[in-house]
Amino acid sequence: MEKRTDYCGNIDENYLGKTVSLDGWVQRRRDLGGLIFADLRDYKGIVQLVFNNDDSEIFAKAETLRSEYVINAIGTVRSRGPKAVNPNMKTGKVEVVVEKLEILNKSKTPPFEIADNIDTTEETKLKYRYLDFRRPVMQKALRTRAQIKHSVNEYLYDNGFIDIETPNLGKSSPEGARDYLVPSRVYPGSFYALPQSPQLFKQLLMVGGFDRYFQLAHCFRDEDLRGDRQPEFTQIDLETSFMSAEEIQTVTEGLIARVMKDEKGIDVKLPFPRIEWDDAMARYGSDKPDIRFGMELQDLSDIFADSEFKVFKGAIDNGGQVKAIVVKNNADKYSRKNIDAYTEYIKRFGAKGLAWVKYNDDKLTGPVAKFITSHEDKLVERLSLENNDLVLFVADRKKVVDDALGYLRTDIAKDLNLYDPNEFAFTWVVNWPLFEYDEGIQRWTAAHHPFTMPNEEDVHYLNDGEDPHKAYAQSYDIVLNGYELGGGSIRIHDREIQEKMLKALDFTPERTNAEFGYLMDALTYGCPPHGGLAIGLDRFAMLLSGKDNIRDVIAFPKNSNATEPMTHAPARVSKEQLAELGIEVADEKE
Structure with missing residues (x-):
């Protein structure tokens, strides 16, 4: 086998008349009797090979070629005839007349065609992931991810950051998602x-005087999966000393600008807009707002405070809200059936119903129009209604209203193509609450994590006798097109404040010492003010690749059931392995 001259997808008019040696996979073969055409593919693209029956030995080999055979072909590049030019291919004006052919390996018929836009289940593609990799769309996605990593490394090295690896085997933490535990053979009954x-x-690295740290960190969380979440993922992790939140955000913006320029050729406008958390929730119903389109939430509680419509007034009297979104100039596209489907959709967020009216011929129509006629003029003015507008209302507790209309807003925008899918709209969401109430576990938790510094003017809320849940944090999220791309904060560097923060989360002094004694001790040895941020590499690659699932940019991901169809992980292990670890499994039935 001779050394490859170039990749298949690079063979163009510059190679006319030259002899080339090409390696790759057979995409397909077409036998026209005395002439055989074969498309040869590698990650750069496809080039057409030509075999004629002048050489019976080569022609006989060509007749045996099948899809996904691996071959080496040596031949002369010539122009295609004018009628044979393929304008959709970089190599479409040329072909290679093969003079030597070597079959390097044969292939069984693949379970799916190696091509984009195939009608195959995700489970099948994951089971045969090594074949899925050959599809151009997968090659592009994983190479996009690699380019992001390359740009990140270069930018951070150029800006004085040092790459330091932290342990993968550590101590279980009581906060956040469930840990993945690793049993210790040396210390039976103990777990990493x-x-x-x-x-x-990374906070301890700041205590140690490493001014700027970064790491492409592999992280693990045992939580329910969705399209932008995996049990193991990679984050671009940063930490700095003696920098303000604004300075950290500026460094991060430079990093993102570098990636966008390198990978997409886009000069993003800096600085990114900043939205207060309260404002984001009020206007978009989300702490990760998609700002590519309008349709903002509008609070109508003051208008309906004295309404006779019990649904609206009842919500307001109980401390709730009435908010609405306006679907501009599209009311005629929505039937009662369409809106009923939206009503069912928002019930998953706790909403009891969806009220609606249409505005046409300078008047409101629809199921609730008769109940709000006394407020019609105020409503038309507040919402700037025009003919063919649809108004959708939710009346309930603030969180329910924001969640329901926030998700509905993005759903409708997608249905109506209200934004350019090729636009990249970054924004910062800043000044978050220090705590949030988790409805699932029925208790207060840290909105970011327990090591987040409150705003200076809010530190007093952590004192005994005050309400810590009124405090806001020096925290910030970077958002892209409705996805949380990353988040960070200024950290607590004072032991006394850290103790108060953990106390507000119901940690006793004994538990604080048991779980975080080493951190509390470090804070007493001249810990510098510090802060940082982590960006989700998988999510960033997903968005830059135009995907909607991070499994498409991870080489060997888990499926929605947290299993790996190719290797069948997780799997049972032998009794001997369990015995070494001092572990018994309650039920070993298959």
Whole structure:
């Protein structure tokens, strides 16, 4: 086998008349009797090979070629005839007349065609992931991810950051998602935990005087999966000393600008807009707002405070809200059936119903129009209604209203193509609450994590006798097109404040010492003010690749059931392995 001259997808008019040696996979073969055409593919693209029956030995080999055979072909590049030019291919004006052919390996018929836009289940593609990799769309996605990593490394090295690895085997943390536990053979009954993030380690690096740290950190969380979540993922992890939140955000913007320029050729406008958390929730119903389109939430509680419509007035009297979104100039596209489907959709967020009216011929029509006629003029003016507008109302508790209309807003925008899918709209959401109430576990938790510094003017809320849940944090999220791309904060560097923060989360002094004694001790040895941020590499690659699932940019992901169809992980292990670890499994039935 001779050394490859170039990749298949690079063979163009510059090679006319030259002899080339090409390696790759057979995409397809077409036998025209005395002439055989074969498309040869590698990750750069496809070039057409030509075999004629002048050489019976080569022609006989060509007749045996099938899809996904691996071959080496040596031949002369010539122009295609004018009628044979393929304008959709970089190599479409040329072909290679093969003079030597070597079959390097044969292939069984693949379970799916190696092409984009194939009608195959995700489970099948994951089972045969090594074949799925050959599809151009997968090659592009994983190479996009690699380019992001390359740009990140270069930018951070150029800006004085040092790459330091932190342990994958650590101690279980009581906060955040469930840990993945690793049993210790040496210490039976004891367990390591895989890191949910390098949070405490990177803070300790700041105590140690490493001014600017970064790491492409592998993280693990045992939580329910969805399209933008995996049990193991990679984050671009940063930490700095002696920098303000604004300075950290500026460095991060430079990083993102570098990636966008390198990968997409886009000069993003800096600085990114900043939205207060309260404002984001009020206007978009989301702490990760998609700002590519309008349709903002509008609070109508003051208008309906004295309404006779019991649904609206009842919500307001109980401390709730009435908010609406306006679907501009599209009312005629929505039937009662369409809106009923939206009503069912928002019930998953706790909403009891969806009220609506249409505005046409300068008047309101629809199921609730008769109940709000006394407020019609105020409503038309507040919402700037025009003919063919649809108004959708939700009346309930603030969180329910924001969640329901926030998700509905993005759903409708997608249905109506209200934004350019090729636009990249970054924004910062800043000044978050320090705590949030988790309805699932019925208790207050840290909105970011327990090591987040409150705003200076809010530190007093952590004192005994005050309400810590009124405090806001020096925290910030970077958002892209409705996805949380990353988040960070200024950290607590004072032991007394850290103790008060953990106390507000119901940690006793004994528990604080048991779980975080090493951190509390470090804070007493001249810990510098510090802060940082982590960006989700998988999510960033997903968005830059135009995908809607991070499994498409991870080489060997888990499916929605947290299993790996190719290797069948997780799997049972032998009794001997369990015995070494001092572990008994309650039920070993298959």
